[in-house]
Amino acid sequence: MRGYIPVPVPGPRSRKIEPQHVPFPGFQEAFNSEWPEKPAAVIQDIQLHEIEDTIRIQNRHEAIHGCVDLFVSRLEQEENRLEAPPSFWFVVIPEIVYELGRPQSRVPRMDAVSGNVTISKKKAEELKVAPSLFPEEHEGADVYEYATHFRRQLKARLLKHKIVTQILRETTLAPDDFTKANGMPLRRLEDPATVAWKLGTGAYYKGGGRPWQLAHVRPGVCYVGLVYKRSDLSADVRHACCAAQMFLSNGEGVVFRGAPGSWYNPDTKQFHLDEASAKGLIELVIAEYRLQHNSPPRELFIHASSNFGDEEWAGFEKGAGAETKVLGIQISDAYEDLKLYRMGNYPVIRGAALPLGDRSAYLWTSGFVPRLDTYMGPETPNPIMVRVQRGECDLRGVLSDVMGLTKINFNSCLFNDRMPVTIRFANEVGDVLISAPMDSEPRLPFKFYI
Numbered sequence: 001m002r003g004y005i006p007v008p009v010p011g012p013r014s015r016k017i018e019p020q021h022v023p024f025p026g027f028q029e030a031f032n033s034e035w036p037e038k039p040a041a042v043i044q045d046i047q048l049h050e051i052e053d054t055i056r057i058q059n060r061h062e063a064i065h066g067c068v069d070l071f072v073s074r075l076e077q078e079e080n081r082l083e084a085p086p087s088f089w090f091v092v093i094p095e096i097v098y099e100l101g102r103p104q105s106r107v108p109r110m111d112a113v114s115g116n117v118t119i120s121k122k123k124a125e126e127l128k129v130a131p132s133l134f135p136e137e138h139e140g141a142d143v144y145e146y147a148t149h150f151r152r153q154l155k156a157r158l159l160k161h162k163i164v165t166q167i168l169r170e171t172t173l174a175p176d177d178f179t180k181a182n183g184m185p186l187r188r189l190e191d192p193a194t195v196a197w198k199l200g201t202g203a204y205y206k207g208g209g210r211p212w213q214l215a216h217v218r219p220g221v222c223y224v225g226l227v228y229k230r231s232d233l234s235a236d237v238r239h240a241c242c243a244a245q246m247f248l249s250n251g252e253g254v255v256f257r258g259a260p261g262s263w264y265n266p267d268t269k270q271f272h273l274d275e276a277s278a279k280g281l282i283e284l285v286i287a288e289y290r291l292q293h294n295s296p297p298r299e300l301f302i303h304a305s306s307n308f309g310d311e312e313w314a315g316f317e318k319g320a321g322a323e324t325k326v327l328g329i330q331i332s333d334a335y336e337d338l339k340l341y342r343m344g345n346y347p348v349i350r351g352a353a354l355p356l357g358d359r360s361a362y363l364w365t366s367g368f369v370p371r372l373d374t375y376m377g378p379e380t381p382n383p384i385m386v387r388v389q390r391g392e393c394d395l396r397g398v399l400s401d402v403m404g405l406t407k408i409n410f411n412s413c414l415f416n417d418r419m420p421v422t423i424r425f426a427n428e429v430g431d432v433l434i435s436a437p438m439d440s441e442p443r444l445p446f447k448f449y450i
Contacts, residue, residue, distance in 0.1 A: 001027045001035045001196060008191040019372040024196040031204045031211070040086045043074050048094060055100045056107050057115040061143040064101060066115075068146075068153045076161050088164035088206040088447075091154070095178065095186070098169050101150025117143055147435035155449060156436035164206050164447055168199075201413040206447045210251060211413075214404045220298035222289050223247045223405060224282075225422030227255075228271035228306075229430025230264055238262035240271060241433050245446065246285050247422055248292075251408040253446030255429055256284040257438065270306045278315025284443065286320055296323045299393075301401065303329050303422040308389050328390030329398060331423050334362055335382045346374075347381050350416060353399050360387040363399050365406050366418050376416070384419065411450045425450060 005024040010016055027035035051070060057063035071091060079085045093101075100107060107113075117140035124141035132138060147153050151167055158165060171178045171187050172195065178186040189195060201211045227243040242258040258281040263271045273281070282300075289297050300320055302308075308316075308328045320326045340348045340362075350367035362383040368375040375381070386402055388395060405420030417424055429449045 001200060002037070005193045005196050007193050018374070020369075020374055020376055021191070022193065022197065024193040024200070027200050027204075030197075030200060031209060033204060033207075033209065035200075039090075040084075041078060041082060041089075043078055046070050046074060051094060052096055053113055055097055056111055056113045058107060058112040059115045059117050059143075060103075060105070060148045061121065061146065062115040062117040062140070063107075064148045064150055064153060065143045065146050067097060067101065067150060068157060071154060072157050072161075075158065075163055075165075079161060079163055087208055088166060088203070090203075091165045091167045092170055092173065093150070093167060094170055097150055103148045116140065145437050147431075149431070149435060152431045152435040155432045156434075156438070159432075159438070159444060159448060162444065162448070166202055166206055172199075198413045202411055205410040211410050212408075213251060214407060217404070218299075220295075221401075222285070222297035222300050223401070223420075223422050224285055224300060224302045225420075225426055226271075226302060226304040227426045227430045227433070228263060229427070229434050231434040236262065237266055238264045240264045241430060242271070242273060242277065242281065243429060243433055244281050244285055245422060245425065245429060246288060247405065247408075247446075248289075251410065252292075253421070254288055254443060255446055255449055256281060256288070256443050257433060258284075272306075272309040273312040273315065275311045275315035275318075278312040279319035280315075282316050282319030282326075286324065288443065296321060298323075298325065300324050300326045301329055301398075302326065302390075303331055303420065305332050305423060305426070306330070313390055326391060327388065327393050327398075329402075330385075330387040330389045331402065331420065332385050332387075333382070334385040337385065338362055338383060339380055340364070340383070341380070347377075350381075351403055354383070355395060358388075358395055360385065361395060361399060362386075363402060365403065365420075366416065369416065 003026050007021040007023050010018065024030065027033065051067060054066040054070065055063050057066065075089060099105060119140045121144050124144040127138055127141055154165065154167070172189065175185055175187070175189050180186055204211055223246070225245040225247070227245060228240050230237070230240045239260065240263040241260045242263055244256045244258065245253055246256065247253045258273070259277050261274070261277060263273055265272065285300070286296050302316060307330055313328065317326050340352070340354070342348055346368040348364050348367045350364060350369050352364045352367065353361045355361040363386050364381050364383045366377055367381040386399060388398060402420050405422055406417045407415045408421050409417045409424065425446070432449045
C-alpha cells in the first residue's frame with residue numbers, strides 16, 4: 001500500500017491501454033496521507049483453533065454468536081485500554097469464518113462440534129411471548145435474537161461501542177498463500193492495483209477522510225434514503241425495522257434508526273410508516289442537518305424503492321417544517337421493462353435518460369463511458385425507473401442528482417454504481433440494524449454500517 005502497483009499486462013485480446021485500469025501510485029501519493037509501516041495497534045491473541053472450534057458448533061446461532069464474541073470482546077478491551085485508539089480497525093477473518101459465517105452455511109457432520117446451548121429456537125420464541133418464572137429455562141435463549149451472519153452481527157454489536165471496522169478475508173491480503181489441491185488460487189481476485197485502490201479508498205474514508213467530492217453541487221440540498229427491513233426473528237410478518245440514511249452532496253452520510261413497528265403490508269408488499277413515526281424520523285434528519293449547517297435544508301429529497309402513502313407523507317412534511325421543501329422520489333429497478341440499443345460496437349451511454357412525461361423517466365446509470373472508451377459490464381445495460389411521486393420539481397434536476405449519487409460509493413471505490421447510494425446500501429444498513437437487539441436509536445455515520 002505504500003508503494004507503486006502497476007496495472008496488469010494486457011491480454012492478447014485486450015487493448016494496449018485500458019483507461020479503466022489505473023496504476024496505484026501508493027497511498028501517500030493518492031490521498032496525501034501516510035500509510036504507516038506498522039499499524040497503530042494490533043490484536044494477535046485470538047487463536048485460530050479457538051475460532052475454528054467456535055464456528056464449527058452445530059447450533060448455527062450459538063456458533064456465529066460465539067465467534068463474534070471473540071472479536072467484539074477484544075476490540076472493546078483495546079478501545080478501552082488505549083489512550084488514542086485507531087480511527088478504525090481492519091478485521092482479518094480466516095476463510096473458514098467466511099465459509100461458515102453465513103445463514104445458509106452448514107458444518108459437515110464429521111467436523112461439527114457440540115455446543116452449550118440446549119434450548120431450541122422454537123422454545124426460545126415461545127418464551128419470548130410467554131416468559132417462564134424459572135430463569136434456568138431461559139438459559140441460552142438470547143443467541144436466537146442475533147442473526148446467523150458473521151459480518152452483519154459484528155457490525156451490529158459494535159454500534160453501541162462506536163467502533164468502525166473494515167472486514168477483510170485472509171485470501172484478499174495473501175491470495176498466493178491459499179490454493180486448491182491442483183495448485184490454482186482458492187478464489188479469483190481483481191488485479192492488485194484495483195484491490196489496492198478499493199482498500200485504500202475504504203481506509204481513507206473510514207479514517208475520516210473524503211476521497212472525492214461531486215462538483216457543481218446545489219447548496220442547501222439534502223438526500224434521504226428510506227431503509228426498511230423485515231426480520232426473520234419476529235413472528236409477526238408485518239413487523240419491520242425502519243431507518244433513514246441522510247446523505248449530503250459532499251458524500252457525508254448519517255444513519256438514523258427509527259422505531260420498529262408493523263410497517264409491512266403483506267397484501268401490497270409495500271412498507272409504510274404511520275404519521276407519528278414518519279414525523280419523528282424526519283425531525284432527526286433535520287436536526288442533524290441543522291447541527292452541521294446552522295440552518296435547515298432548503299430541499300429534502302426522500303428516496304425510496306416503494307411509493308409514499310398519504311399518512312406517512314403528512315408526517316414527513318410536518319417533520320421537515322415550513323422552511324424545507326420535501327420531495328418524494330421513487331427509484332426502482334427496471335430490469336425487465338426496456339432494452340435500448342444503439343448503432344456501433346458499444347451500448348447506450350451511461351447517463352442517458354428516456355422521459356415518460358414530466359414526472360418519470362428511465363435512467364441508464366450503467367453503460368458506455370466515452371471518457372474511458374469502454375463499457376464495464378457483461379450484458380446489455382438495464383435502466384432504473386425514477387419517479388417524482390410527491391412534490392413539484394424539475395425532472396432533469398432529479399435525474400442529475402441521482403447520477404451524482406451513483407458516484408460516491410467510497411466503500412468500493414466506484415464512480416459508476418448502478419443505484420444511487422441512497423438506495424444502494426438500504427439493504428446492507430437494514431441487515432445490520434436487524435442483526436442484533438438494539439434498545440437505543442443510534443445516530444451514527446454511514447461508515448459504521450458498511
